[in-house]
Amino acid sequence: MTELTATVVDALRQAFTAAGYTVEGVAERLGPQANSALARNETTLAGRRTGSGDALDTMIRLFLLQRAVPESLVTQAFPGIDLVALGIVDSTGEALLDIRPYAEDGREWWVVADLTPGLDGRREAMRSDYVLGIAPASLSLIHLTVPIKAERALDIGTGCGIQSLHLADRVNQVVATDVNPRALQLARWTAALNRVDLDVRSGSLFEPVRGERFDLIVSNPPYVISPGDGRLTYRETGFAGDSVVEQLVRQAPYHLTEGGWCQLLANWTCVRGEDWRDRIAGWTGDRSAWAVQREQLDPAEYVELWLRDAGLHGSPEYTARYDAWLRWLDDQDVEAIGMGWITLHNVAGSLDAEEWPYEIERPIGPHVLRRFERSEGLPDDLTGQHLVVADDVIQETSGQPGAEDPASIVLRRQRGMRRAEQADTVLAGFVGACDGDLSVGQILAALADLLEQPLENVLREYLPQVRRLVVEGFLDY
Numbered sequence: 001m002t003e004l005t006a007t008v009v010d011a012l013r014q015a016f017t018a019a020g021y022t023v024e025g026v027a028e029r030l031g032p033q034a035n036s037a038l039a040r041n042e043t044t045l046a047g048r049r050t051g052s053g054d055a056l057d058t059m060i061r062l063f064l065l066q067r068a069v070p071e072s073l074v075t076q077a078f079p080g081i082d083l084v085a086l087g088i089v090d091s092t093g094e095a096l097l098d099i100r101p102y103a104e105d106g107r108e109w110w111v112v113a114d115l116t117p118g119l120d121g122r123r124e125a126m127r128s129d130y131v132l133g134i135a136p137a138s139l140s141l142i143h144l145t146v147p148i149k150a151e152r153a154l155d156i157g158t159g160c161g162i163q164s165l166h167l168a169d170r171v172n173q174v175v176a177t178d179v180n181p182r183a184l185q186l187a188r189w190t191a192a193l194n195r196v197d198l199d200v201r202s203g204s205l206f207e208p209v210r211g212e213r214f215d216l217i218v219s220n221p222p223y224v225i226s227p228g229d230g231r232l233t234y235r236e237t238g239f240a241g242d243s244v245v246e247q248l249v250r251q252a253p254y255h256l257t258e259g260g261w262c263q264l265l266a267n268w269t270c271v272r273g274e275d276w277r278d279r280i281a282g283w284t285g286d287r288s289a290w291a292v293q294r295e296q297l298d299p300a301e302y303v304e305l306w307l308r309d310a311g312l313h314g315s316p317e318y319t320a321r322y323d324a325w326l327r328w329l330d331d332q333d334v335e336a337i338g339m340g341w342i343t344l345h346n347v348a349g350s351l352d353a354e355e356w357p358y359e360i361e362r363p364i365g366p367h368v369l370r371r372f373e374r375s376e377g378l379p380d381d382l383t384g385q386h387l388v389v390a391d392d393v394i395q396e397t398s399g400q401p402g403a404e405d406p407a408s409i410v411l412r413r414q415r416g417m418r419r420a421e422q423a424d425t426v427l428a429g430f431v432g433a434c435d436g437d438l439s440v441g442q443i444l445a446a447l448a449d450l451l452e453q454p455l456e457n458v459l460r461e462y463l464p465q466v467r468r469l470v471v472e473g474f475l476d477y
């Protein structure tokens with residue numbers, strides 16, 4: 001594969017723009033039903049809607065439906081560009097790469113990756129250097145990334161370059177790394193097509209940036225915990241167990257500026273007799289960090305998930321691979337695998353780790369930033385603070401019909417992590433009184449009077465709960 005020259009980039013951009021090859025343009029051409037079917041990897045309906053032979057149909061058929069297009073139509077759609085010589089289309093008129101429009105946050109890009117496998121249920125073996133396109137996990141990391149403006153950012157395991165596109169919008173210099181030469185090439189193409197200045201480097205984890213520091217490091221690393229046979233570079237590396245994530249977390253502080261951020265998607269092993277929180281706390285050390293386990297799978301569920309992802313379900317080797325993988329996990333005392341995210345803020349602190357499998361707001365990045373600011377910045381003594389209940393908090397009460405008091409009160413946030421906190425009538429009364437007028441100390445003193453309890457008891461019981469409500473954004477200060 002060659003580099004894209006400025007002339008070719010201009011011509012490709014011109015062709016895509018002229019055809020209306022944008023997310024909206026494709027959606028309009030296909031209509032909602034065919035577009036949704038295509039998102040489920042079904043091309044039949046989209047095939048019906050794209051027979052006109054115009055440039056947009058050609059692009060959709062080539063790249064999104066993976067259908068052969070006659071040479072004359074390809075030439076019409078891409079005037080002056082030799083897609084065969086560039087290695088984008090083969091001599092039979094079939095695409096060799098996936099180039100698709102992608103939009104987020106009011107921005108439009110084109111992303112270059114390998115062809116989506118498994119369209120229309122086809123079972124295809126993936127090449128070991130397969131370069132993943134925009135996957136659900138890619139979007140999760142994009143939505144997790146804290147929205148800071150900064151000088152330098154690092155995208156480890158860049159793949160098709162999707163994270164770097166987003167980073168380039170808010171930092172001056174982006175370095176993208178990968179061990180897969182094909183990924184490095186496609187990331188360069190993605191960057192070039194979008195006129196993003198990307199410093200693409202080859203090497204494992206932090207090797208290519210030895211001695212350098214960044215304000216923001218993001219990685220959707222190859223975290224699949226597997227015995228390493230049939231390796232796919234986009235998801236497995238040959239690192240033992242979850243050590244690829246461990247290495248990233250442990251080394252991040254040496255590559256972050258003071259106050260810099262490292263955000264990872266991760267899988268971690270839950271080993272018999274060990275709390276997964278302690279395992280991650282061992283990696284984050286004395287840094288301020290937050291780990292969220294979004295899902296936990298038992299070993300069998302985990303093996304099934306990733307064998308299916310590799311297109312091996314139903315293949316002759318399936319049961320043997322399943323059995324070997326399970327045995328391998330069992331030999332290492334793995335009783336479950338946690339899947340989630342880790343954010344490390346390079347300031348002194350400790351790890352906060354939790355399970356949160358519920359729906360959250362997307363993007364969650366702004367809320368992640370705000371939560372760190374609150375948990376790190378709140379004064380030790382909250383009594384002088386004037387708090388205000390956040391706009392998105394609702395109170396849910398339940399109990400027997402006709403009962404004087406509710407049996408249960410839940411305060412629920414509708415934004416961010418969409419937390420729900422159980423509250424007794426005192427705490428609910430406290431939150432209700434938080435309109436910024438009285439201080440925390442004054443409200444709690446009034447409640448102590450009302451309850452006829454010593455103020456120190458009320459402070460001891462409720463101040464930690466108030467702190468938690470502030471950190472979780474129920475109360476603003």
Ligand SMILES: C[S@@+](CC[C@H](N)C(=O)[O-])C[C@H]1O[C@@H](n2cnc3c(N)ncnc32)[C@H](O)[C@@H]1O
Nearest residue numbers: 138157158159178179180204205220222233234
């Ligand atoms: C799951 S893909 C993520 C791609 C892209 N960043 C995204 O968010 O969709 C993981 C990437 O890490 C790369 N990779 C594998 N082993 C690596 C290593 N040791 N160091 C750096 N990158 C690696 C793979 O080639 C692949 O491109």
